[in-house]
Amino acid sequence: MFLKEKRSGKIKGRGCADGRKQRIYKTKEETSSPTISVEALFLSCLIDAIERRHVMVVDIPGAFMHADIDELIHVKLVGDIAELLLRVDPSYQKYVTYEKGKKVIYTELDKALYGTLQAALLFWENLVDFLVNKHGFALN
DSSP states (O other): EEEEOTTTTTTTEEEOGGGGGGGGTOOOHHOOOOOOOOOHHHHHHHHHHHTTOOOOOOOOOTTTGGGGGSSEEEEEHHHHHHHHHHHHGGGGGEEEEEEEEEEEEEEEBBBBBBTBTTTHHHHHHHHHIIIIIIIIOOOO
């Protein structure tokens, strides 16, 4: 978990899992989402400019967390992040264990989390379903 104080004084948090441990049992085919090469991006921008197309870009806050996780994944919260969770919601105290003198809370993911290997693919499938199946867009 990364915490950052914005210029406005607002605290922003970003959760990120360490997906390296998943590489043991996940193949690239099971976890890869479609991506674009830099060359293809530049070519698309060139065509858009020549044809005077109107192009829009959107950022979806917490994008990966909109997709349900597709398997059982546990996340280990250690030290300061476990303490922070307990301050926000003391009812988690019953799940606290201690390892090497530090508080530890094991959690189970319900949603995809940035850093898990399949998060990008799950978000992509969720987005395609929303745009194509529910709103009639065409996938090219």
